[in-house]
Amino acid sequence: MAQRLDAGSANRHRLELYSAGEQPLTFLAPEIRAALNNRLSRVSIGVPRMLVDALAERLRLTGFDDLSVWDLFLQNDMDQLSGVVHREALTLGNSYVTVWDKITVETAHQMVTMEDPGTRETVAGFKRWETDKTTEGVLYLPNTIVRLRANQTGATTQGFEVVDELENPLGVVPVVRFKNSDRLLGEGVSAMEPVLSLTDALTKLTTDMLTSSEYSARPRRWATGVELAERDVLDDEGNPTGETEAVNPFGENDRMMISEAADSKFGQLQGADLAAYQNAINVIMRQISAVSGLPEHMLGIGGDNPTSADAMRSSESALTAKAEAKQSQFGRSWEQVARLAIAARDGVDPASVSVSAQWADPATRSVAQEADAVVKLFSAGLLSQRFALKRLGYSDAEVREIIAN
Incomplete structure (x- = not known):
């Protein structure tokens, strides 16, 4: 279980960078980075986080058909923390909820579960975290809860000792996984995954546009027939070496250029047109809209915003359909959480509890x-x-x- 938890750490770290807008700058040639004096180290494009936010905002758990279950959720702040569960699952592919003396939300950075390949039921859960001096762990089994500890930080699979062992009266693992996937097999997949490569392409085009804006979009002036100025060459300590070099007699900020030479000529080079970059960025944005379901007005393309509520609902139909699919996926997990909560409260078999989750309408209305x-x-x-x-x-x-x- 600990090895499975470590196996996905690199991918989770990558997803966290994209979510925070701190992903590495892609497609930037070293020559361009040097030309910009390393001032342009990263361009933050927030499309992945925007997609997660747009879906999470439409996943509002409003209650259960058994009103007493909602009272349990309110006592554990699940009416507010349910949104955290959804965001974690949409960002990292998985999130978890444990049900014991209280209901708690867990992240995929610290928890992992194992399912029976035949029945697809959860057969074990494992949580690992660090304190200032130790590495703590809890192994959740159908009949036992085992508390583990390693007297060092950074422990992964070695050095753990059993600290405590409790009987699990529920008869099932009290951990529920919220898996973001529409496939039967395989692990949960981040909702951001389809747009990550497109975000890299968008970052590349934006970087190119900023580079062109810095060096070629501003009109440049030129002059011929003008004698160059002489400037002393200084050594490393700032002292004259006795040598001189020819330099431009007109400073970068000069608003007027004057020359006494009769054959002097002055002119201006046309600045580069950045419209081609805008067209290319719009192409990538429309691809992002197609694969993510984000409407064009959310991405800042496609002209004006929808003129009415009906027009907005129509433009967001793909996003609404995705949100409804997520409600179906996460609804089963919330119902399992509710069954465990009732079983822990009443001392009954979780399989004997019947409960149904209820959601708010995900459509803009x-x-x-x-x-x-x-x-x-x-x-x-x-x-x-x-x-x-x-x-x-x-x-x-x-x-x-x-x-x-």
Whole structure:
């Protein structure tokens, strides 16, 4: 389990760099870096983080069909931390929730699970973290919870000793994995993965545009028939060596150039047109939109913003479909968390608990239009008050408070 945790560390580190906009600068020739005096070390393109944010904002867990389960979630701040679970899974491919005396959120940097290849049920979970002086670990098994410790920092697979061992009355591993994948086999995949190479290409084009802007986009002046100025050559200590060199008599910031020579001529070179870079960047942006589902108005291309709420919903249909698919994937995991929470509270078999997760509508909507439609359905007797409030996006706790008042 510890080896599996270490195996994905390099990829997780790479994903964290892209998420933070600190990925290495790609496609930059050493000559260009030297020409810029190493001032342009990295260009931050935030498309990967934008994709994660756009999906996570549409994954709002609002409750369960069993109201007592939502009370457990509120006691453990899961109404707020559920968004952290989704962001971790979308960024790193996996995130975890443990259920014991309380419900806690875990990151893929510290936790890993193992599934039975036949039943695909979780058969073990392992968490490892460091303190100032030790490396701590917990092994979660169906019948036992084992606490481990290594009296050194940085321990990976060696040096651990059993510190404590507890009986697990649940009969199942109290760890639930949130796997971001639409495939049956394989590990979870970051939602950013399809756009990473395109982000590198976008970074390259942006870097080229900035380099061209620095050196060729600004108009350059020229002069002929002008005698060059002489300047003393200095040694390493700043003292004259007795030699001279010819230099441009006009400074970079001179607003006027004057010459007494009759044959002097002055002119200006046209600055480079950067429109070609804009066109190339738009091509990459449209490819990003196609593979990610991000609408063009979010990426700053395609002209003006949608003119109405209906037009915005239409432009975001692909992104909404992706969010609905994520709700189906993560909904099963949240239902497993709920079953474990009820089993821990009531002392029952988790398999005997039936519960269903409920989500807010992931589509961008006009509040006025949605409220008007719900009021009409409620007035016609087609919807109950509780269902109407849920349709408007209120959580179970908010629904109960509204009905009570």
